[in-house]
Amino acid sequence: MKKNRKLVILSALLSGMMLLSIGCSTGTDDGEEGNGGSVDIGIVLPTKDEPRWVQDETRFKEALEDTDYSVEILFSQGSSAKEKENVESLLTKGIKVLIICPQDGDAAAAAAEAAAAEGVKVISYDRLITGTEAVDYYVTFDSIAVGAAQGQYLIDKATGEGNPLYLYAGAASDNNAFLFFEGAWSVLQPKIADGTFEIKNSPEAVTLQDKAELTRDEMSKIIGQITTNWDFNEAKNKAESHLTSASAEDKGDVFILAPNDGTARSIADTFGTDSDVTSFVVTGQDAEMASVQYIIDGKQSMTVFKDVRTLVKDSIDMAVSVLKDETPKTTGAYDNKSKEVPAKQTEVITVDQENVKAALIDSGYYEASEFTGLE
Numbered sequence: 619m620k621k622n623r624k625l626v627i628l629s630a631l632l633s634g635m636m637l638l639s640i641g642c643s644t645g646t647d648d649g650e651e652g653n654g655g656s657v658d659i660g661i662v663l664p665t666k667d668e669p670r671w672v673q674d675e676t677r678f679k680e681a682l683e684d685t686d687y688s689v690e691i692l693f694s695q696g697s698s699a700k701e702k703e704n705v706e707s708l709l710t711k712g713i714k715v716l717i718i719c720p721q722d723g724d725a726a727a728a729a730a731e732a733a734a735a736e737g738v739k740v741i742s743y744d745r746l747i748t749g750t751e752a753v754d755y756y757v758t759f760d761s762i763a764v765g766a767a768q769g770q771y772l773i774d775k776a777t778g779e780g781n782p783l784y785l786y787a788g789a790a791s792d793n794n795a796f797l798f799f800e801g802a803w804s805v806l807q808p809k810i811a812d813g814t815f816e817i818k819n820s821p822e823a824v825t826l827q828d829k830a831e832l833t834r835d836e837m838s839k840i841i842g843q844i845t846t847n848w849d850f851n852e853a854k855n856k857a858e859s860h861l862t863s864a865s866a867e868d869k870g871d872v873f874i875l876a877p878n879d880g881t882a883r884s885i886a887d888t889f890g891t892d893s894d895v896t897s898f899v900v901t902g903q904d905a906e907m908a909s910v911q912y913i914i915d916g917k918q919s920m921t922v923f924k925d926v927r928t929l930v931k932d933s934i935d936m937a938v939s940v941l942k943d944e945t946p947k948t949t950g951a952y953d954n955k956s957k958e959v960p961a962k963q964t965e966v967i968t969v970d971q972e973n974v975k976a977a978l979i980d981s982g983y984y985e986a987s988e989f990t991g992l993e
């Protein structure tokens with residue numbers, strides 16, 4: 619069953635991968651080794667504890683199956699110190715390009731600088747490394763569009779006035795958490811100002827609810843109250859404590875901005891057990907398999923599909939350009955607080971029960987047999 623999926627994905631990637639002129643050696647921290655200790659491209663991902671990043675590893679392996687370049691993938695397990703060690707270990711193996719998704723955007727600056735000091739080109743993957751000039755390129759999804767899609771979904775499902783709104787956010791150490799929140803706020807704020815929604819779990823957000831555009835400091839204040847730190851347990855604990863302090867009138871038919879799928883499942887499970895919550899609409903992102911099943915089962919309302927195959931392909935194409943002494947193609951730039959980092963950005967798709975099959979199964983991203991109850 620997995621094989622079929624691989625075939626579809628491989629054929630979709632084939633045109634791009636032809637460029638690589640092909641034959642493979644991919645090492646990972648699972649014990650596989652790269653080519654004789656010398657590695658061309660080092661890849662560092664944040665953690666294996668979230669399905670999102672395991673998915674990225676799988677897609678990298680699929681995309682690199684036939685490459686002549688030697689590649690090693692390491693995980694930082696949620697630790698910036700481990701991340702730095704990973705980078706140092708890859709540098710001793712002679713990498714020429716580093717593709718890195720930082721655990722903490724600011725903290726990863728030191729690792730990026732260590733790489734740059736050895737003439738290694740640094741590609742920030744999905745999350746931007748901030749506060750350093752030592753980032754050469756950035757491959758990313760349109761993260762503001764992710765947040766806007768989440769906010770818009772809640773708006774589209776709401777009728778009348780005074781709908782209880784519960785806001786949650788990602789980790790403040792992740793620049794994306796700000797972009798997601800900014801995107802969501804841009805569409806939700808007018809609907810809070812006109813009385814469609816009433817924020818129930820963030821006094822800071824209530825104080826700022828008349829401001830259409832928030833500064834980074836203002837967002838920090840709100841995110842400080844509603845952060846999940848991208849952690850399922852923290853999300854659950856926060857949701858529990860918000861429900862405990864909310865009155866029955868603050869519940870009923872509720873609307874929940876959950877920043878990603880992992881936290882959405884925790885928050886949905888928690889809201890689902892409160893007898894004063896009659897119904898809830900809850901957002902997510904990543905199209906993680908567990909959340910796709912939740913959507914099919916009606917336990918999570920939507921997800922934002924970020925096709926990891928595209929991000930993987932874009933970052934490999936960039937790395938290969940660097941290895942060939944060519945300038946990678948970019949489509950814009952992101953300010954990382956020290957420089958404008960040339961970037962390639964990918965669009966996202968809103969997925970709910972209506973289009974889950976077309977977007978995720980018919981597109982070859984997943985196989986129908988990986989889910990139950992799919993019509």
Ligand code: BGC
Pocket residue numbers: 668670744745788792794795848878879903904
């Ligand atoms: C990524 C999301 C992910 C989150 C938590 C963000 O930077 O863009 O896809 O769910 O981190 O790992």
